[in-house]
Amino acid sequence: MAHDPSNTQRTLTVGLLGLGVVGSGVATLLRDHADEIAGRVGARLEIGPVVVRDVNKSRDVDVAVTDDVSTVVGAEGVDIVVEVMGGIDPARELLTRALKAGQSVVTANKELISTHGAELLTAAQEHSVRLEYEAAVAGAIPIIKPMRESLAGDRVRKVLGILNGTTNYILTRMTEEGAELAPVLADAQALGYAEADPTADVGGHDAAAKAAILASLAFDAHVVRDDVYTEGIMSVTATDIANAKRMGYVIKLLGIAEEHEDASIGVRVHPAWIPTSHPLASIREAYNAIFVEADAAGDLMFYGRGAGSLPTASAVVGDVVTAARAMLAGERLPSVAVADKPIRPVDEEIVQYYLLLDVADEAGVLSRVAATFGDHDVSIKSVWQEGEGDQAQLLLITHAAREGNVRACVEALKDLSDVNAIASSMRVEDRREG
């Protein structure tokens, strides 16, 4: 750490809560980029106390650690608190204390922000300090600031995001290799791309937390993780992917947030077909991307790494610089008027569907199936029949219809004697469909 006190007016101290994957990246960047950062902030940023759970663990980065949170939280001389320990407790209580003590806070904690973000932001506002969380959504990709600042003169209509790298990696390999999910997931675990317990990723829960944060920002609203309708990718098959491909689509796990005409907000995470011509279709491997549809700006997309030690740390340290500049400028946090907008239940969403039915290859089956769609006000856009006898399948794409109607239609289809099974069903996101 090259110190040259002569060219600095001031030093700000950054305390860390956590020195794991992200925390060690943060410590590395603060140290290795110290000179540039000083030039950009107008003050040097010094690493203060670093709190971990187990002080005896061996560490990659050479910094002194402690297990005493009071050396950071509310501590005299610590200006900015970086929380990279994760989880709701004790992070929630520690950050609340830090904000109340006048410390600015930077966090990468999507769980915490997607559940208790509003209460923490209020505390930050009340105590005239910053609360920044760029790294909590899509890692290295700058999306919080663009949403909050660059688009502040615009109206965001819809946000579609590939928000989870693990699932995008799995779907990419399934698409490119024609493989089923199970072997690809096993391989991803062996390679370290997926956790031993992959539920948070493949179940869509990690993406749901990020979708809630994005929806809150995009629509100046309170949206929490539990407002997000969530389906994971475990039911996606190689057949679904092949069917999609044949018709010009790819399957992605999307987080979708939308403000409707009635000011209700829909937020959902589920696998969906998107046209291969859509910019999100070409996002491969573990990359993330966020596609924004705004009234005036039109379509925007932000692409980059959603996780990893240094990429995530880059976003965290960017936030630290923001907080430091605001502190030096004596700036108060801009307050945003947040409206209580209702959450639209998923049944009320208007969506297009792909359905794959195992049917008996008998005269009249198509007409009985079509009649069932008609009874539920779901209109069919296209249909293919494949195979014969016991192996016959109907592949249907609907027009956009009320989700609740599609679900009722699917239930009614199951009761038809010549429909043996609903082999698959998935939503289609295609703007060409009104």
Added chain:
Amino acid sequence: MAHDPSNTQRTLTVGLLGLGVVGSGVATLLRDHADEIAGRVGARLEIGPVVVRDVNKSRDVDVAVTDDVSTVVGAEGVDIVVEVMGGIDPARELLTRALKAGQSVVTANKELISTHGAELLTAAQEHSVRLEYEAAVAGAIPIIKPMRESLAGDRVRKVLGILNGTTNYILTRMTEEGAELAPVLADAQALGYAEADPTADVGGHDAAAKAAILASLAFDAHVVRDDVYTEGIMSVTATDIANAKRMGYVIKLLGIAEEHEDASIGVRVHPAWIPTSHPLASIREAYNAIFVEADAAGDLMFYGRGAGSLPTASAVVGDVVTAARAMLAGERLPSVAVADKPIRPVDEEIVQYYLLLDVADEAGVLSRVAATFGDHDVSIKSVWQEGEGDQAQLLLITHAAREGNVRACVEALKDLSDVNAIASSMRVEDRREG
């Protein structure tokens, strides 16, 4: 304009210089999004005087206009000046006066910022006001703020951008239709995608101004438009595009800014081959995109509309919100330490090349050509010979080599008796080539 003074502590007045393509979009957004903006700023933003050249012209938006700049510049009661008139003079002098009078300034003027940006930023800093110019680079795409703030803890190594919509539209159509440039350009002019005088676009000059601004931001340096080595797209042929395609590349007009190991900065705009697998390769039509390679964050890409009334206005009004918030928060502009980094002459850049030679189909021609490359320290990666007799051509791809050596080699090739002409030469941007 729905005014509800009860819920506002304060009103800020925004004066406009210009009410053309961008200015009328700005007036529209300030009016139509007034309520959301008030919620986001914590004060209402009111449109103040609007200055135009010709007060008698009929206007799309219903606002009073004047030709008296003193109603805006330095005027009591005008808090923020939006400059959307374009050109260096009188914009430069007007904005300097506004900043000195304590007004914050928002501009979309790439010409002005890429030539006199440093002097204006200094004036803004000295008078503790904001100077924002998000719309000057890539229209609606948030790139200035992400670069200045989100990446402030990182080190940007290289920026590659599709920075001009007109040329990307032309190259997209040439690529997809196999057409030559002239008819596509004529068509683009008829459709309003290209100006009657297309020089600024097809000559690369518009992109060069944006590349200079990006380089200044990415590397905390002073880079002006004249530092940018610039080649346009007029020499790109259907044959070049077909050759590129055959080898897995597409041709894009790229703005490339790079900081080298010796801290020198290279900035250039020219058509280049990029691999079809590169995220920039799939940017179609008039869209812009900026690809950033950063040490910690890794690869990032920002995509959206680079021009147009409302897209550009979205960026301008986002900046107005930033300036208004800073004003209300009593914030000073963060000062960034800018280093005087040398500009690397284009001859010193290390680049890969595609060359197409018309040759005599004679024994030994390949060995004489290869020897010439060897004499100039340019090593050949791959070579194809096509056609026979008078029609014979050699298509060569070099390894990365010093630009000056390639140029000298090309001159020497012209002197070979069996090389009839250099039919084409273009740089190749491919990271797989060290």
